[in-house]
Amino acid sequence: MSSSGIKTERLAGWNRPPVIESDGEGELLEVAMGPHHPSTHGVFRMDVVLDGERVIKLKPVFGYLHRNHEQLGQSQSYLANMPYTDRLDYFCSLTNNWAYALAVEKLAGQEVPERAEYLRVILAELTRVQNHASTIGFLLQEMGASGTPLMYAFREREKILDLFESLTGSRMMCNYMRFGGCRVDASPAWLDATRKVVDGLPAFIDEFERFLMTNEILIARCQGIGVLRPDLAVNAGISGPMLRASGVNYDIRKVDHYGIYDRFKFRVPLGDHGDIYDRYMVRMLEMRESISILKQALKELPTGPVMDPKAKIRNFRPKPGEVYGRIEAPKGELGFYLISDGSPNPYRYRIRPPSFINLTVLEDMCLGSNVADVVLIFGSVDIVLGEVDR
Amino acid sequence: MLGDGILKGLAETAKNFAGSFVSKERMTTVEYPEERLPLPEASRNFPFLVYDGDDWEKGLRCVACQICEKECPPKCIYIEKSKDKKPDYVGKPQIYPAKFDIDISVCMSCQICVEVCPFEAIKMNTEFELATDDRFGGLLLDRKELARSNEYYHQIHPTEASEVDARLAEEKSKVEAKARAAAQAAAAKAAATPTTAIPSTPLPGKPAANVDARPASTAKTAEDNKNAETRATNEGEPKA
Amino acid sequence: MKSVEEIKSAIEAAVPGATVSVVPNPAPTAQHSLLIGAERAIQIAEFLRDDGELALDFLSNVTGVDWLDKEISEKVKVTRQVPKSVDGVEQIVEETVEETRKRVELGYLEAVYHLYSVAKKHGPVVVRLRTANRTDQVELPSLTPIWRSAEFQEREIFDLFGIVFTGHPDLRRILMWDEFKDHPMRRDYVEPDDFEYEPTPHDEVLKRAQEHKAKVAAGEAIQ
Numbered sequence: 001m002s003s004s005g006i007k008t009e010r011l012a013g014w015n016r017p018p019v020i021e022s023d024g025e026g027e028l029l030e031v032a033m034g035p036h037h038p039s040t041h042g043v044f045r046m047d048v049v050l051d052g053e054r055v056i057k058l059k060p061v062f063g064y065l066h067r068n069h070e071q072l073g074q075s076q077s078y079l080a081n082m083p084y085t086d087r088l089d090y091f092c093s094l095t096n097n098w099a100y101a102l103a104v105e106k107l108a109g110q111e112v113p114e115r116a117e118y119l120r121v122i123l124a125e126l127t128r129v130q131n132h133a134s135t136i137g138f139l140l141q142e143m144g145a146s147g148t149p150l151m152y153a154f155r156e157r158e159k160i161l162d163l164f165e166s167l168t169g170s171r172m173m174c175n176y177m178r179f180g181g182c183r184v185d186a187s188p189a190w191l192d193a194t195r196k197v198v199d200g201l202p203a204f205i206d207e208f209e210r211f212l213m214t215n216e217i218l219i220a221r222c223q224g225i226g227v228l229r230p231d232l233a234v235n236a237g238i239s240g241p242m243l244r245a246s247g248v249n250y251d252i253r254k255v256d257h258y259g260i261y262d263r264f265k266f267r268v269p270l271g272d273h274g275d276i277y278d279r280y281m282v283r284m285l286e287m288r289e290s291i292s293i294l295k296q297a298l299k300e301l302p303t304g305p306v307m308d309p310k311a312k313i314r315n316f317r318p319k320p321g322e323v324y325g326r327i328e329a330p331k332g333e334l335g336f337y338l339i340s341d342g343s344p345n346p347y348r349y350r351i352r353p354p355s356f357i358n359l360t361v362l363e364d365m366c367l368g369s370n371v372a373d374v375v376l377i378f379g380s381v382d383i384v385l386g387e388v389d390r
Numbered sequence: 391m392l393g394d395g396i397l398k399g400l401a402e403t404a405k406n407f408a409g410s411f412v413s414k415e416r417m418t419t420v421e422y423p424e425e426r427l428p429l430p431e432a433s434r435n436f437p438f439l440v441y442d443g444d445d446w447e448k449g450l451r452c453v454a455c456q457i458c459e460k461e462c463p464p465k466c467i468y469i470e471k472s473k474d475k476k477p478d479y480v481g482k483p484q485i486y487p488a489k490f491d492i493d494i495s496v497c498m499s500c501q502i503c504v505e506v507c508p509f510e511a512i513k514m515n516t517e518f519e520l521a522t523d524d525r526f527g528g529l530l531l532d533r534k535e536l537a538r539s540n541e542y543y544h545q546i547h548p549t550e551a552s553e554v555d556a557r558l559a560e561e562k563s564k565v566e567a568k569a570r571a572a573a574q575a576a577a578a579k580a581a582a583t584p585t586t587a588i589p590s591t592p593l594p595g596k597p598a599a600n601v602d603a604r605p606a607s608t609a610k611t612a613e614d615n616k617n618a619e620t621r622a623t624n625e626g627e628p629k630a
Numbered sequence: 631m632k633s634v635e636e637i638k639s640a641i642e643a644a645v646p647g648a649t650v651s652v653v654p655n656p657a658p659t660a661q662h663s664l665l666i667g668a669e670r671a672i673q674i675a676e677f678l679r680d681d682g683e684l685a686l687d688f689l690s691n692v693t694g695v696d697w698l699d700k701e702i703s704e705k706v707k708v709t710r711q712v713p714k715s716v717d718g719v720e721q722i723v724e725e726t727v728e729e730t731r732k733r734v735e736l737g738y739l740e741a742v743y744h745l746y747s748v749a750k751k752h753g754p755v756v757v758r759l760r761t762a763n764r765t766d767q768v769e770l771p772s773l774t775p776i777w778r779s780a781e782f783q784e785r786e787i788f789d790l791f792g793i794v795f796t797g798h799p800d801l802r803r804i805l806m807w808d809e810f811k812d813h814p815m816r817r818d819y820v821e822p823d824d825f826e827y828e829p830t831p832h833d834e835v836l837k838r839a840q841e842h843k844a845k846v847a848a849g850e851a852i853q
Contacts (some may be wrong), residue, residue: 015778016799063805071815080463083500109658148403155418166430169514175500183505184432211402214395234687234748237779250688250748314461314506321657324691324744324754337693337742340657352691352744356786357779389805459832468830493829530829 015235017363022051031371035064039142039375042385046362046374053370058363065389073349078104078179078316081349086173088351089387092131094123094164095329097177102258103325103336104179108318110311115304116181117260122194122297123164123176124327125290129201130157131330132241132283132290133208139280139379140212143221149211156204159197166190180311191298198294205287213284222277226365226377229274236360240332241286242381245271245278252328259327263300264293276380317344324352331355331382351390355383431547434501434514436494439536446537448476451511454487458503458512466496467503478509492536494520495529510554516546631752634662637684641666644681645673653758663742663756668770671759672797675776678745678755686745686755689777693744694787696816699737699764706731736763739793741770743780761793764816772798790815 022028034045043064049057069088073081085100086093098120105112112120137153161171167190168174168183176183186194212218228238230246243250251268253261269285271278318340326335332354339348358381366374409416420427443449454471468491475483503512515538522528544551632640638650641664649667666674678686706729714723739761746753761768772795774780784795785804792813795801803810812819823842831839 063803063807066805068814076463077461079502080461083463083498083502106659107657152406158418162430165433167432169432169434169501170499173499175502207402211399215399216393216395219395232778235778236781237689237777239690248748250751255751314457319656321655321659322661323657323659324661324756325659326690333690335691335744337691337744339695348693348695350691350693356782360779360782465832465835466830468832491830496830527829 015232017367020054020056020367022054022056026052028056033371033374034061039379041138041379041383044383044385044388046378048366048371048374050371053372055366055369055371055374058366058374060359060362062359062385062388065385067390069390070349070351074346077344078318078346079313081346082177083173083175085351086175087386088353088390089329089331089334089355089384090172091134091384092127092330093172093174094127094168094176095327096334097174098124098259099325099327099329099334100336101177101179102327103323103338104318106325107321107323107338107340108179108316110180111308112181113305113308114260114302115185116306116308118297118301119182119186119306120177121259121261121264122294122301123167123174125294125297126160126163126194128290128330129287129294130160132287133157133204135379135382136208136212136280136283139276139376140218142375142379143218149208152204152208152211156201159200163190163194163197166193178307178311178313179316180308182306185306191301194294195298198291198298201291202288205284205291209284213281218280219277221373221376222275222280222380224273224275225369225373226276226380227274228361228365232361232364233274237357238332238361240328240330240354240358240382241279241282242332242358244268245282246274247271252326252333256326258325264296266290266293276376279380279382315344317342322348326352329354331384331387332358334387351387353387353390355381355385355387359383359388429516431549433516435499435516435518436497436514436520436531437492437503437512437536438515438538439490439533440511440513440540440543441537442540444539446534446539449539450486450533450537451478451509452487452490453478453484453509453511454490455508457506457508461502461506463500463502464496464498466493467491468493487533490533490536491530493530510558513543513547513550513554631750631755632683634664637755638664640681640684641674641677644677645670648674650674661754661756663758665758665760668759668761671771672773672776675757675773678757679776683750684755685747685749686753687777688746688748688753689743689773689779690746690754691742691744692773692780692783692787693742694791694793694815695740695742696764696791697737697740698817700735701732702735703730703732705729738762739764739768739791741784741787741793743773768792769794769796771796772801774798789813792816 029050031048031050032045033048034040035043037044040046043062045061045064047057047059047061048055069084072084082097082100085096088096104110133153133156134150137150140149141147164174165171167186168176228242228246230248233243233246234248234250238246239250239252247270249268249270252258254268266289269282269289271282320340320342322337322339324335324337326333328334333352334354335352337348337350337352338346341347362378362381365377369377406416411417440451441447441449442451454469456469456471459465459467459469468489469487470489472486472488475485478484499514501514504514520529540551540555543554634652638652641648641650648670651665653663653665655662678684707726708729709724709726711722712725713720714725741759743757743759744753745755745757759770761770770793772780772784774784774795775797781799782804784793784798785801787793788795788798788801789803789805790813802808806814823838823845828835828839
């Protein structure tokens, strides 16, 4: 049962969270989980009302990391906003850069040379691999595996971050994409190092899978927990691995045909049940698909410039208009909505954050389950507070 | 058998644990601060100002154009222009920054100041052990603390520094060639006209005072020399 | 996918009494938007979601935009009848004079919805809702009953811009704390005066830092 194009009789309020009654014995306990909490992926609070161990109501509360990024974006030039996009989803700074560069290039009608497009794909897929590995590592940390799978994931992540550092200058805040291409070219030495890392990745994923996939504790704690129905997922604007784990075939790389993704053959993994185990499996399989894209891109990388010679760095004033540009970031659909009025600063700079919107259904998934499961379900949504609060 | 998956996982952990005594790949911990990993060449932390030669005040490349100040996203650079001028690498007199402060508690190492600088004056340093306990002003670096020599630049970013040096040398030779050609043209003109009593034509780079100090130069040659100097300066300034 | 004009005609055919107009977008992306009136907004939204051809079941983004009041001064040619003496005789003569008239074009708050279709894999369709003005008439109907993804995003627009969404199940502040006053993303918002240490102030910050220092010297504010 996939997406919701099928007309159904929808009762009023079908997409609201169900109301759970307590069984009347004892008192209800109101707990604030967070913001100082080791498992809430940052400063995030959940006000849960508990009946014993069962969750009756859950309200997410955030805004502790609100840095008024959008208002800052409207008070400085387009180029000056680029380093700030690094700090949105601080695990995946290169995909944030790409989303912003894509939106501005669409607004200004700017072209990008081929080699730059290939480099963008390579860096975006490397980012996806390291993000999914960290997410699975953190999910297992919250399950109680005290950091061992996390450190395995981080071992690979360090190799990828070293690659980022030798190309862009910084491990996490890369600030690498520009409107019209990439900032610097990749040397042959860097490409060789990348090939070596990519060749070592399948072994790592195999080891990770051997470690985890048939682990009974993982299966018992993840299968059947936190189920998300596909029609509710589409209606609530969920995107990314969470949507695909519910069985909806919607990957923006395939739908929007942005960049040069049409040239690569890759599959889109889908889940059947929409529970935590499916989200974990979808992320594993997406890592494998990313490796296949990387291998293809590294083989076909053409020579040429990495920056359009007509692109302007300073005094960049796109003509008046507006644009909504989006990409498939590792966490979901990351979009930028820009309104330009001809001045060097954007008039309206809006970020469509995947983590913020994926949290809409947190209550639906957690109601009726135990507190321990709430932590796991929350970990499987894969949020980053920098993106939620901006 | 129930527990099979857990045993497989434990086997993996055991392999890694035992392997970490034997293979370098499995032992990934670096005992900082006794051991340090070498940083890759492109890595960047906070900016510094480049100076040529030995004297940091005389050789500072920065001409206080304030482009980096305008483009800096968090506005952490603060520049005050000087009142007098000093000659730059092609010899043309330029103003220099009397004050150049960078607040590195605000700087986000985005490198945009380096990208937009037209004079190759500000580059990224790789020092990161800059902790201090002075909350107000301890992280405000002024001109003297920011200045580093060109040799230091070669040490931390060798390929970049060689490229920059090659570019600057090329610009300098272009400027000199243009000036020489202009001077020759002026000399040829002067030799052609009968009413001249010029001494040797001035080389470019001599400050404007020289032109005024030269005695008995005809208006024409003075004008030609001024044109030569303006042409030289137009060539000498790298594209902003 | 249908073009914007076709969608407009489809909406007008399906929802009687709907006010729809096309707002063109001069950028190369040509993402033109539909401005719909607030009275029939929920019916229009339901039509857009449930229509067989459009099937816009995925609300991707809800944005708030603040457009300030504009003061427009126009030069208008006014023909008036003026008594004038022509050749010593008092007459009523028609005179054309150019006058500068100033008027205020009321600004408004706007909510922009970007709709995609997961079933048909097309989009985006951009829908705009505008309030009457920025001061007292700031209500708009909430589209949360139609698309759940508007829930948090409309809360954010209420928090940062001040548009009150009627029919929203849980309208309260989401990013700022609950006791906060005013709406920070509006263009005329002034931040409170809380400078602590400003070593490299520029432009507006410089001006406010100097004002703050003057206030501290006069004893009106604490450092």
